[in-house]
Amino acid sequence: KWTVEAFPTDRLDTLFVGGGTPTVLEMKQLDFFLQNIYKHFRFSIHEVEFTFEANPNELSKEKLQLLKEAGVNRLSFGVQTFDDSLLKAIGRTHRYEDVMKTIALAKEIGFENISIDLMYGLPQQTLAQFQADLEIAFSLDIQHISAYSLIIEPKTIFYNLMRKGKLLLPTEEEEAQMYEEAMRQMEIHGYHQYEISNYARPFFESRHNLTYWNNEEYYGIGAGAHSYVGGVRRANIKPINKYIETVQETGFPYLEVHHVTVSEQMEEEMFLGLRKTEGVSKQRFLEKFGMSVHDVFGRAIAAEKQKGLLEETQTHIRLTHRGKLLGNEVFQAFIAESKH
Structure with a gap:
């Protein structure tokens, strides 16, 4: 409610x-x-x-x-x-x-x-x-x-x-x-x-x-649930008794509230989107952030393609077969890249 x-x-x-x-x-x-x-x-x-x-x-x-x-x-x-x-x-x-x-x-x-x-x-x-x-x-x-x-x-x-x-x-x-x-x-x-x-x-x-994986918004209701609404990620308190107690006291049972920065949204777009077989849509990235994916992550994309872990089509950037086996390594590259 x-x-x-x-x-x-x-x-x-x-x-x-x-x-x-x-x-x-x-x-x-x-x-x-x-x-x-x-x-x-x-x-x-x-x-x-x-x-x-x-x-x-x-x-x-x-x-x-x-x-x-x-x-x-x-x-x-x-x-x-x-x-x-x-x-x-x-x-x-x-x-x-x-x-x-x-x-x-x-x-x-x-x-x-x-x-x-x-x-x-x-x-x-x-x-x-x-x-x-x-x-x-x-x-x-x-x-x-x-x-x-x-x-x-x-x-x-x-x-x-x-x-x-x-x-x-x-x-x-x-x-x-x-x-x-x-x-x-x-x-x-x-x-x-x-x-x-x-x-x-x-x-x-x-x-x-x-x-x-499309990095879209969702409610999270109940003990330990996570939500993403209005560019804010929230994590609820997990132990059920503590959850009920906090809801009764304050109305909302949040353990953590994090306002996602644009830089973090871009990272998430990559490491969530790359989990999908179709990969990250270059057009969608451009529409969402007003910059091309290569402007933001050009170095990381080139490096992972060089290793044979990423491939690129006209419309998408996606994991190769080998990339699926080493997914976490690829995702990490995009977090590191945005820190430069």
């Missing part, structure tokens, strides 16, 4: 409920939550992409029906892997059977846009195991697959084990092989790679994800 009043909009293109799994809510809570979305936001249910994130073992038939009736038209399941031994090792509570059962149920109820997240580079995961995961994913006949490499965050169990030398991770070379295999197999099975980690059947690219 406060967000909409403070930053009014007459148009919503996408709704994404997740980051955390909203499906842990009980039926009554879920119903109340969905009613509040309709109470405070104006959108056409036939035009908006309305995604719910879910754990495969948290969606009953009743919950799925409630979501469908409420206009949710896209489901995203945090599968990670279909291998039960790996699921157990990474602390996930669902198993292979849960995934198969829930996706079959979702299809039966009429969901026609289903996505799953897979992970590679997991502790003790082999290339053969990841290949098996891909095969099962393709057999599900779904519309969208995300495949992310494991990122070890500080202060996590994996981080502590890694520091003690007790975490058996695939080598960088093995992880690169897994990524190459994902790209190769997705193409064979009709999933177009439209972003570094995301693959979709034609017309099923995630519009919500593309909002981020």
Whole structure:
């Protein structure tokens, strides 16, 4: 309510409920939550992409029906892997059977846009195991697959084990092989790679994800959510109790508020845009900033092209196949360039 009043909009293109799994809510809570979305936001249910994130073992038939009736038209399941031994090792509570059962149920109820997240580079995961995961994913006949490499965050169990030398991770070379295999197999099975980690059947690219990579604006509502409105990035307080407390006291739960400078906007345009397979539009950059991309980042573009990590067409600048494997190195070049 406060967000909409403070930053009014007459148009919503996408709704994404997740980051955390909203499906842990009980039926009554879920119903109340969905009613509040309709109470405070104006959108056409036939035009908006309305995604719910879910754990495969948290969606009953009743919950799925409630979501469908409420206009949710896209489901995203945090599968990670279909291998039960790996699921157990990474602390996930669902198993292979849960995934198969829930996706079959979702299809039966009429969901026609289903996505799953897979992970590679997991502790003790082999290339053969990841290949098996891909095969099962393709057999599900779904519309969208995300495949992310494991990122070890500080202060996590994996981080502590890694520091003690007790975490058996695939080598960088093995992880690169897994990524190459994902790209190769997705193409064979009709999933177009439209972003570094995301693959979709034609017309099923995630519009919500593309909002981020096109460097467009979005609301962020809830504990730990991030938003980008009016050239300002805001990060909300994460612990739920502290979040509620702060909202009640001040109306807004911000942990950080950052006014993005033009220089930072240009950097973001590059390192977000280069995540997309089509790359950064030279025309869009010019229209947005009144300068050509070469005026601002000429040196970095030339250097990365020289290394074989970037290529340029008449309309776009994009990562090469090798550039996708070394994406972070390329993105860093544009942050460094704008500092000169």
